[in-house]
Amino acid sequence: xxxxxxxxxxxxxxxxxxxxxxxxxxxxxxxxxxxxxxxxxxxxxxxxxxxxxxxxxxxxxxxxxxxxxxxxxxxxxxxxxxxxxxxxxxxxxxxxxxxxxxxxxxxxxxxxxxxxxxxxxxxxxxxxxxxxxxxxxxxxxxxxxxxxxxxxxxxxxxxxxxxxxxxxxxxxxxxxxxxxxxxxxxxxxxxxxxxxxxxxxxxxxxxxxxxxxxxxxxxxxxxxxxxxxxxxxxxxxxxxxxxxxxxxxxxxxxxxxxxxxxxxxxxxxxxxxxxxxxxxxxxxxxxxxxxxxxxxxxxxxxxxxxxxxxxxxxxxxxxxxxxxxxxxxxxxxxxxxxxxxxxxxxxxxxxxxxxxxxxxxxxxxxxxxxxxxxxxxxxxxxxxxxx
Amino acid sequence: xxxxxxxxxxxxxxxxxxxxxxxxxxxxxxxxxxxxxxxxxxxxxxxxxxxxxxxxxxxxxxxxxxxxxxxxxxxxxxxxxxxxxxxxxxxxxxxxxxxxxxxxxxxxxxxxxxxxxxxxxxxxxxxxxxxxxxxxxxxxxxxxxxxxxxxxxxxxxxxxxxxxxxxxxxxxxxxxxxxxxxxxxxxxxxxxxxxxxxxxxxxxxxxxxxxxxxxxxxxxxxxxxxxxxxxxxxxxxxxxxxxxxxxxxxxxxxxxxxxxxxxxxxxxxxxxxxxxxxxxxxxxxxxxxxxxxxxxxxxxxxxxxxxxxxxxxxxxxxxxxxxxxxxxxxxxxxxxxxxxxxxxxxxxxxxxxxxxxx
Numbered sequence: 001x002x003x004x005x006x007x008x009x010x011x012x013x014x015x016x017x018x019x020x021x022x023x024x025x026x027x028x029x030x031x032x033x034x035x036x037x038x039x040x041x042x043x044x045x046x047x048x049x050x051x052x053x054x055x056x057x058x059x060x061x062x063x064x065x066x067x068x069x070x071x072x073x074x075x076x077x078x079x080x081x082x083x084x085x086x087x088x089x090x091x092x093x094x095x096x097x098x099x100x101x102x103x104x105x106x107x108x109x110x111x112x113x114x115x116x117x118x119x120x121x122x123x124x125x126x127x128x129x130x131x132x133x134x135x136x137x138x139x140x141x142x143x144x145x146x147x148x149x150x151x152x153x154x155x156x157x158x159x160x161x162x163x164x165x166x167x168x169x170x171x172x173x174x175x176x177x178x179x180x181x182x183x184x185x186x187x188x189x190x191x192x193x194x195x196x197x198x199x200x201x202x203x204x205x206x207x208x209x210x211x212x213x214x215x216x217x218x219x220x221x222x223x224x225x226x227x228x229x230x231x232x233x234x235x236x237x238x239x240x241x242x243x244x245x246x247x248x249x250x251x252x253x254x255x256x257x258x259x260x261x262x263x264x265x266x267x268x269x270x271x272x273x274x275x276x277x278x279x280x281x282x283x284x285x286x287x288x289x290x291x292x293x294x295x296x297x298x299x300x301x302x303x304x305x306x307x308x309x310x311x312x313x314x315x316x317x318x319x320x321x322x323x324x325x326x327x328x329x330x331x332x333x334x335x336x337x338x339x340x341x342x343x344x345x346x347x348x349x350x351x352x353x354x355x356x357x358x359x360x361x362x363x364x365x366x367x368x369x370x371x372x373x374x375x376x377x378x379x380x381x382x383x384x385x386x387x
Numbered sequence: 388x389x390x391x392x393x394x395x396x397x398x399x400x401x402x403x404x405x406x407x408x409x410x411x412x413x414x415x416x417x418x419x420x421x422x423x424x425x426x427x428x429x430x431x432x433x434x435x436x437x438x439x440x441x442x443x444x445x446x447x448x449x450x451x452x453x454x455x456x457x458x459x460x461x462x463x464x465x466x467x468x469x470x471x472x473x474x475x476x477x478x479x480x481x482x483x484x485x486x487x488x489x490x491x492x493x494x495x496x497x498x499x500x501x502x503x504x505x506x507x508x509x510x511x512x513x514x515x516x517x518x519x520x521x522x523x524x525x526x527x528x529x530x531x532x533x534x535x536x537x538x539x540x541x542x543x544x545x546x547x548x549x550x551x552x553x554x555x556x557x558x559x560x561x562x563x564x565x566x567x568x569x570x571x572x573x574x575x576x577x578x579x580x581x582x583x584x585x586x587x588x589x590x591x592x593x594x595x596x597x598x599x600x601x602x603x604x605x606x607x608x609x610x611x612x613x614x615x616x617x618x619x620x621x622x623x624x625x626x627x628x629x630x631x632x633x634x635x636x637x638x639x640x641x642x643x644x645x646x647x648x649x650x651x652x653x654x655x656x657x658x659x660x661x662x663x664x665x666x667x668x669x670x671x672x673x674x675x676x677x678x679x680x681x682x683x684x685x686x687x688x689x690x691x692x693x694x695x696x697x698x699x700x701x702x703x704x705x706x707x708x709x710x711x712x713x714x715x716x717x718x719x720x721x722x723x724x725x726x727x728x729x730x731x732x733x734x735x736x737x738x739x740x741x742x743x744x745x
Contacts, residue, residue, distance in 0.1 A: 001648075005388050078730035259728070285719075293733070294642045304389075317631075385621055
């Protein structure tokens with residue numbers, strides 16, 4: 001066990017840091033979920049990242065990445081969050097669909113979709129859930145009917161993050177009409193501006209439109225847009241979900257930076273006398289450290305050829321609960337200012353913590369609710385019987 | 388940067404796990420419990436034959452010169468089986484402290500026998516007013532007024548303080564005034580005692596971590612068997628989710644304990660905070676695991692008949708051993724409120740500050 005960065009890793013960190021210092025926008029960008037303007041500003045940032053070849057550092061070089069290992073990815077992310085760089089508007093594409101495409105896509109699909117994903121020319125949304133298929137995702141009803149060399153898509157998708165302004169979506173469809181549950185599903189891409197697609201924004205708890213409903217009414221897409229074999233959509237989605245819950249969705253640096261902000265805020269508030277809040281602040285820092293150590297350990301194992309398993313589900317529960325606790329602690333520190341919106345003259349830090357708190361409440365729900373994750377842990381890690 | 392154990396470390400831990408499965412399973416614990424004993428001589432002999440006595444003692448002093456990371460999984464394995472005998476306390480905490488004063492008069496004979504696995508040594512440190520298994524030790528290292536004393540154990544020095552843990556026979560040790568027993572004064576004892584506290588907290592954390600998993604595994608085994616409403620209770624989400632929550636706690640305590648083992652030799656603000664965090668996290672996991680295991684067992688969990696109570700009592704004991712939560716939270720606070728924070732500091736040492744804060 002060796003917990004010391006190599007000289008090469010230190011040099012890599014310096015390289016990332018100096019590039020970010022030169023390129024990260026001085027002013028924070030407007031939210032990508034609140035307006036087209038904010039969305040396009042983030043798309044522009046994706047282009048800047050891609051030009052510097054910093055957009056997808058773990059992708060192979062031939063697709064615009066750097067082919068870095070997971071330890072280098074962690075270092076990159078640490079510097080990224082340290083620099084306060086913008087959130088990744090194409091996260092669904094780069095971290096979820098991208099790796100899945102590389103594993104299951106044909107050469108033609110890879111060259112069609114990966115470069116534009118990398119450049120930010122095509123921003124991706126996820127279209128899995130349906131009104132009747134949430135935690136029970138295998139209840140998907142939206143259909144894909146093969147007609148010549150085209151699929152005809154029909155149905156209703158919901159809770160699709162980024163779908164309001166994004167260009168493409170990857171969705172789970174029932175391609176075998178007689179099939180049930182996990183069988184007969186296919187993963188198919190469709191452009192969000194195709195004829196027959198209607199996107200209806202859903203205002204979120206914070207008033208922004210980060211997710212949407214998608215109505216598909218005889219939308220025709222080439223069969224080329226199916227990822228993997230027909231009927232294999234479920235296992236491909238689960239592979240994607242593995243990436244999502246496992247490492248790439250929430251890098252540890254995000255929480256370490258929040259924990260640092262919280263400690264600094266606590267010190268500035270001068271309320272060191274309240275042991276309850278003080279303990280919560282210390283706990284926030286410790287949890288962020290524990291999460292990071294756990295990911296370093298997993299990254300070391302995966303870099304040496306190991307596989308990620310059901311422990312991905314423990315990650316998702318841990319970070320989502322930690323995120324809520326950190327933001328709630330900040331709200332206690334704010335006292336009466338906790339309720340101020342970010343536009344209030346007295347808000348200063350307040351609105352930011354409140355927005356973060358709202359967003360943190362989504363954590364235990366998206367990417368598979370924490371209840372589903374606990375079932376996975378109980379059944380696959382602990383071996384308890386399925387019902 | 389490689390956060391994995393070496394093949395040798397994995398192999399050593401496997402050997403210990405296999406041995407303990409053979410000599411420290413539920414039947415073994417039950418037999419000892421029924422006999423009223425706290426020490427199984429046959430098992431101790433086998434554990435001594437592993438040759439771990441000098442694992443953390445420098446080679447110059449006749450030890451193996453290995454590091455805490457070489458012992459941390461062994462301590463975890465001992466916790467997993469709720470091992471009654473103080474293998475970890477002896478080889479991980481006491482013997483290295485004795486070896487730090489190998490050149491002092493009277494130390495060598497004890498050290499030689501301790502390294503040979505013939506005797507155990509007890510440590511009476513200010514954070515632990517009660518000393519477990521002192522009656523079985525040949526000598527005790529006692530801290531009084533920041534001075535370190537070495538005394539031969541004799542029955543007249545010991546006052547038994549019965550513990551709720553049936554396998555921990557606790558004592559207070561009397562020390563007569565005078566310098567005849569003193570082997571180190573305040574200044575020379577300071578650093579070795581600081582290291583001893585760190586090892587104590589680390590290896591206690593590792594045992595608690597193992598105990599947490601032991602509790603989960605006991606509860607899982609029971610939940611698979613016990614039928615209610617026509618199916619195993621482990622098929623119900625109420626049980627599944629309780630146990631999954633414990634497993635999450637364990638999964639995020641484990642890397643902290645392992646990193647603390649790797650960091651311990653740095654002996655700085657950061658390593659101390661990490662060791663303390665490990666103790667806090669492992670305690671929290673073990674505490675939740677013990678009472679969740681009792682709840683999962685229902686009325687059986689409240690009985691003497693299943694092993695869960697043995698774990699619960701050891702958790703209560705080890706929660707305060709080598710510093711309780713309040714003590715360790717302050718060591719974390721010292722690092723959090725006084726040193727640079729942020730993702731780039733995760734593996735930093737105090738000597739890196741110049742680089743971190745240009």
